[in-house]
Amino acid sequence: MALLGCEEKCGNVSIPYPFGIGANCYYDSWYEIVCHKYFSPPKPFLRRLNLEVMEITLKSGLFNYQMLTVGTSPLNICTGGVVGNSSSTQRNTSVDLGGSPYRFSRDYNVFMVKGCAGGVVMMNRRNKILAGCASICPKNYSIVQNYCYGVSCCQTPIPIEYSLDFYQIGFDDEAIPNSYTCMAAALMADTFTAW
Structure with a gap:
């Protein structure tokens, strides 16, 4: 889930914390997402690496893992x-x-x-x-x-x-x-x- 008051999606991609869009919505600058709304639908990018974010997967339980799929x-x-x-x-x-x-x-x-x-x-x-x-x-x-x-x-x-x-x-x-x-x-x- 996104932090309270922060955007939860950019286009078709969910943006859970520690990632986030906007000030005070992400853990640190490596997790900052910019939502480019001139695409249709809008596309999220990692600001510091300028890589398009295709999917963010955070799983917890018996097998914990975090996966960020980029284009x-x-x-x-x-x-x-x-x-x-x-x-x-x-x-x-x-x-x-x-x-x-x-x-x-x-x-x-x-x-x-x-x-x-x-x-x-x-x-x-x-x-x-x-x-x-x-x-x-x-x-x-x-x-x-x-x-x-x-x-x-x-x-x-x-x-x-x-x-x-x-x-x-x-x-x-x-x-x-x-x-x-x-x-x-x-x-x-x-x-x-x-x-």
Whole structure:
């Protein structure tokens, strides 16, 4: 529940304490939510990290847990067909939760790549590879599927030994073919089946 006198929802998302919208409605600045009402319906964002909040789950009882589901944009790259002249569109190449109370869950996320351009890696702050995926497409392959096993889509779990307060995504440029093609890569909820 929200604190007395505080907004309980932003759009379709419930905002329970310790999160909150407005002064004196949240535990500290890491839990401050801004409700952007120019979206329809309005969308909540964590103010300090500028990440869209998709869902807040607080469970108590035999199995206590707190989960914050956020939306991040995939890293996208498209090649124009000439080696050395590739045009790319890239956004959110890294996500940094350093200093915050949040971590990306290894239990609920997978690293996913979609497209036909080759290999992609997820790295930590020191550029150490945490996970990698390669996706291929046979010639004249039509994509009609709801699975992700290496043909036009690849997914892999995050190694258990890593605490994910930061990740960055990089494409293996040498694996990108000469023909026009696009790929996208992101850390995603492991229940997500399609983009």
